Amino acid sequence: MDTPEVRRGRPPTFDRAAALAAATRLFWENGYEGTSINDLTRAMGIRPGSLYAAFGDKRSLFNEVIEAYGRSPAGEFVWAAMAREPTAFDAFHRILLDAAAMYTDAETPAGNLLCSAAAADTDVATYMRDLRNASVGTFEKRLTTARQEGELPAAADPRKLAAYFTAVMHGMSQRARDGATAAELTDTAELAMAAWPTR
Amino acid sequence: MDTPEVRRGRPPTFDRAAALAAATRLFWENGYEGTSINDLTRAMGIRPGSLYAAFGDKRSLFNEVIEAYGRSPAGEFVWAAMAREPTAFDAFHRILLDAAAMYTDAETPAGNLLCSAAAADTDVATYMRDLRNASVGTFEKRLTTARQEGELPAAADPRKLAAYFTAVMHGMSQRARDGATAAELTDTAELAMAAWPTR
């Protein structure tokens, strides 16, 4: 399945993945329009021409950053918890605890990239808004299944719970960006689970 | 106490308060550097010279916007609830319910100005971060009082609860900005109160 196709022409002089990681960090910390091409080329160690040849324009680079983030641990932990944890309670508990850890990971900027990288540009803003809103639907689906399977009481409202957990998660991202520690966010996660419906 | 001092020179041709309100709306929707002087002058109906004469530079105008916001209902509802509600439970309940209403008020942009108006500029960002973090201390103080008065059990942790409610409130602001309705946020507020400690 691998494509051994020999590269023609002059080979790139920089590590594309490393450059993308540098761009990710900048967008994560300073947002979309808060990050200039000048900032990017300096952090990536390349000149504007190389950036545009390798990634297209600024918007395409940002899209690629978001895509790569979605496939990274920091962007994937929600789905991972859903897949691994046996019960819905365990899944949401795990999601909030993982969020507390990932949002304060010293290796990466604070918070969730999708929440932190604010954008004034309308296209970019709605693009990120849709990605953030996607978690509501994901949460609701899992909670609906849990109710059908009897884990949740019939009176529980999957939609309300999904909206609640999304709000808590996004609030934790903001708190992390504002300097909250992993311990504080972990405490918040535990408190948030009190909303879990009881029979 | 009023200063009737007669104004010398040419009087201003625009309503300063109305211009400030227009600026507030722009910053609220598009953030600090997402709002240009050109945007501001167009919305305020004045020329750059008048803006700089009346408000100083962009940063001073933004500071004034934040100050005015803090004295408005949208920025004051937390303190108002603290002052009016008899019990801590009632106060936090009221705060979350008010947040649900204010963050989705059709008269103003969605969410909390202090959360929505993102800024990449370091000075502005830390300025707003401090204002957001202030609510944690305020919450903690009220909760500590509640524990001393016996409303909260001795096992309750005011600091953890304060961090939790701050996270929920900021998360609700993000949800409002992402299109959540007043009904959804009200449901989230009610669910969030489940974390209130019981004896």
Next chain:
DNA sequence: TCCTTTGTTGAATGATCGCTCAAGAGGAAC
């Protein structure tokens, strides 16, 4: 009426924005 004071105006400042392009450089194919 003239002076002083303050506000408005329109043009223009240098800096930075995202982005492009011709020229040169370094590999593989022939």
Next chain:
DNA sequence: GTTCCTCTTGAGCGATCATTCAACAAAGGA
């Protein structure tokens, strides 16, 4: 070696950024 293809380089594009300023306008005080 020559050709072909891709990447890099450095200069520079027009647009927009926040900001300034001299000239003009409108008020009160003299």
